Amino acid sequence: MTDSVEIAKQILSLKGKSSEEDIKLLAKAYNMARYAHENFYRDSGDPFIVHPVEVCKILAQMNVDVQTLAAALLHDAVEDSEGKVRIEDVEKEFGNQIARIVDGVTKVSKLNAPVGTSDSKLKLETIQKMLFAMAEDIRVIFVKLADRLHNMRTIEFVKDEQKKIYKAKETLEIYAPIAHKMGIYSIKWELEDLSFKVLNRSEYNRIKALVAEKKKEREQRIKEYVEILQKALFENEIEAQVEGRFKHYYGIWQKLKEKGKNFNEIYDLFGIRAIVNDIPTCYNVLGIVHSIWKPLPGRIKDYIAAPKSNGYRSLHTTVITSYGEPLEIQIRDREMHAEAEYGLIAHWIYKDGINVKAMQKWVNQLLEWRKELTKDLSGLEEFKKELQMDEVFVFTPKGEVKHLPVGATPIDFAYSIHTDIGHKFSGAKVNGKLVPINYQLRNGDLVEILVGKIARPSLDWLKYAKSPRTKAKIRKYFREQLQTELIDRGIDVLRRISKQLSKSIEEIMESNVIQKYLQSQGISEDEFYSRVAEGTITYGELINLLNPLVDKSITKSEEKKQKPSSPSSVIEVAGLKNIEIHMAKCCGPVPGDEIIGVIGKRGLTIHSINCPNVKHVEADRIFEARWNGDPQSKYETTLRVTIRDKADIGKLVQLLENKGITVLKVLFASSKRTYSIVLLSLVVSNLKQLDEAKKSLESVENIISVERGRPS
Template sequence: MVRINEIIDRLLSYEPKAETELIQKAYIWSARLHRNQLRLSGLPYLSHPLEVAWTRTELKANEPTIAAGLLHDTIEDCEVQKEELAREFGDEVANLVDGVTRVGKISKASKPEIQAEYLGKMILAMAKDIRVVLIKLADRLHNMRTLAYLPEPKQIETAEETMEIYAPIAHRLGIYWLKTELEDLSFKFLKPEIYNRLVEEVARIASRRQEYIARVQSILKEKLAQAEIDAEVQGRLKHYYSIYQKMEQEKLSLEEITDIYGFRILVKTIRECYEALYVIHSFWAPVPGKIKDYIALPKPNLYQSLHTTVIGPEGERIEIQIRTWEMHKVAEQGIAAHWRYKKEASLGQDEADEQFDWLRRLVEFKE
């Protein structure tokens, strides 16, 4: 179980001057209010708000947001009133907790005939403050990580809701690590036999392909260094659900999919992104129609990167992303990397208007 001092230490690692008293007070309140409650896993219920707060620090949240994460279930589960939270923690924290409670009621009260996409749009439109959605996503992530303790019908219901509503919201917000984990966890419970078989097969193939992956990374590093481009080259295994989707869409076996690994190149400047793309295309032929420039035309969720697919060694297709370190931060944290909330005040009106306009555009965002 995550401990409160670990959460505070992580906060101080990116916000050295943070005032932690609010978080410590929220922790004491949460511990008192949830003291007689247990999770189905047998762990104290307090483990859940601690995990939610921990996930929010992964997205560089500030003090009020972390405090709200610790208190996010108190209105719904402990019969605490919003006004009481406002007196003790201020309007900002109270509004966040109330927002999470309201958003949580949307899916619970929804009728089956309401489309999941519409529910996702409702959640985004209703939240107004993006931090509410981020806390709700952190809440859902921990619930999915502990889903095995629920009865099977509830597992399936929760996994379907996560796949259809919450993973797409994480995608819209550009938080791709969160989206992929939610998808993989949902996949695990919705199609357990296929998931387990795929995990085994990927592990078997990956062990055979380590030499090839290292070879591709070595070639990329060498060619970029020769062009005097200071770059980090990363190789990554695609997540299980995306591999499964490709197998289904293209009617391929896992053995027939050559690009279960992707490669990422991180550089310092935008100019180096385009220079790196030119260098790569000078020795590996690009696949027609597979070059995407999200630097010149960013996605509505602020994602920027160059994408290309090339014919690499032994005639295999290789997918490569090229981005700056700053773009990478946005790609990992999504909108959380764009809006930083100052601890001394809530959003100014101009910033609030900007965020609301952005949310409205995001609601209509389609790939």
């Protein structure tokens, strides 16, 4: 027991304040954790109990509440004790609050984020569960971030190289961005550097060596700047803590990569920070800084008046020093500094217990992200972009601040106000002047959106939108516009199958197999019909799903007959998902052809890029498209055959069938005295197979010509 009390005192000494009750609680939590992990060891050879203690110390240095510290000691007790400790035991001994945090961390730990996989459904499910666990109690993520930080600090002991790489990727792609979005920069920076070291050791060592080369020179330079500012503040009777700060290795590497510069061309590798007692003094210090060094125009950022969306507050200014180099200076008060280092955790430093308002804001944000993943955002990649984006702040005409991604345009601003405002966007004024839709908003811009009664979204807007949320809302609009038609088309597919099964559509939809499928996917019958129509559920998948109801002879006959693949499954249109896609009958494009998409009432129609029917189509109806199918995919196209004797048509069909090319139908387009024009509808794999079919037909006697497509 004495050992546990000493451990509790060590932890609480890092926090800076404690009571007898706090010591007793942590000692009790340590004893349960030690029991849970007895005879368990880490890859480093240390007893497992070392890990929860170190996690607890990380959080104690951030001054979190004692319940979070107790949960940190117990965070692996349920998962890694082989059943010795259950969540019910934690709740019985420590109450609901601590048990809830432990349970949340346990759930998140079991979710291996699907980094590097193409299974988008698994990605979405995993992140949704992760966000849900965090939303139960925001302190779950505090513990999980500290847990991941200690694991990354000791990752060199992991022997499995693949596991090491996976953990580093997961950290860089998921946990570091979440720390960034929550404003916990002290953890974010270290997670990035530790991941960088694993994933790109050679570049990490290169940056480290470059920094070390001029470290003494830079330390001397920054010491000089600090002394100059300290002296000026002292003369103005301002109490302040002035310190130097250096960019972390991953940040330097990113800047080198993004700017395309070499190391010697980057000047903002270090800066200084002044921490004062209150907000008025921040602005006073800004004036003093500008009296010492000349400020760079456009580089003064007031995040006190307009905080970042994660709550970050500070004054930033970049000045030119007497050495002719730019120097960034940050000015903030002590509470702002704590928030900048620890984000939401800082509320434990200045408040007794939980700040309910701040907590609720983040819970709502997490729930919003989860909702967006379910309905709007198309996958993990967009979620990661949403987390990682740098921001600009702009103002509404009423002075409300809106935070948008760097590079955001008026269309992003319109949708950030309200979805209906976005849908009716017809133009924008920035600082009183009309601007084009592709204008990139800048910090401090005053933006007014013009709306039109008959205005409606254009797919062209996706080219100008920067925010994943904006793009998601535009895509959702088009999906909903086409929903009625998709449902009808899906019902038609089911109707054809129902005839083969000698069952009604109602019987099929009420069957156990369909009802279980709807429940497992969390979708309605209408959504099921839509997915069938757009090809998200393919014909083959539908047959497999209905297998218990299907006569085997039907399945076999369908398997033998080659059918064209669903366009939605083999074509990608500028990232647009879940929208009805048709193949143009006029040109019958196949892989190997360059293609474009044209928006119309029926959805998107795919044409060959040189199809004469798209020459005069308006630019805002045209969308970039590309093939995205597998080698087994089949495509319907048309050959126009001019033949002297139409009695030879049977020979042509037989010739193509012998080469493994399915002829779906034959249509006589016209018949003259000396020749006939016949349209052959074929199913092929690619342009090469189509060319082979064309050459085979051209070699037949009585054939005058063979061309692609229908008559124009």
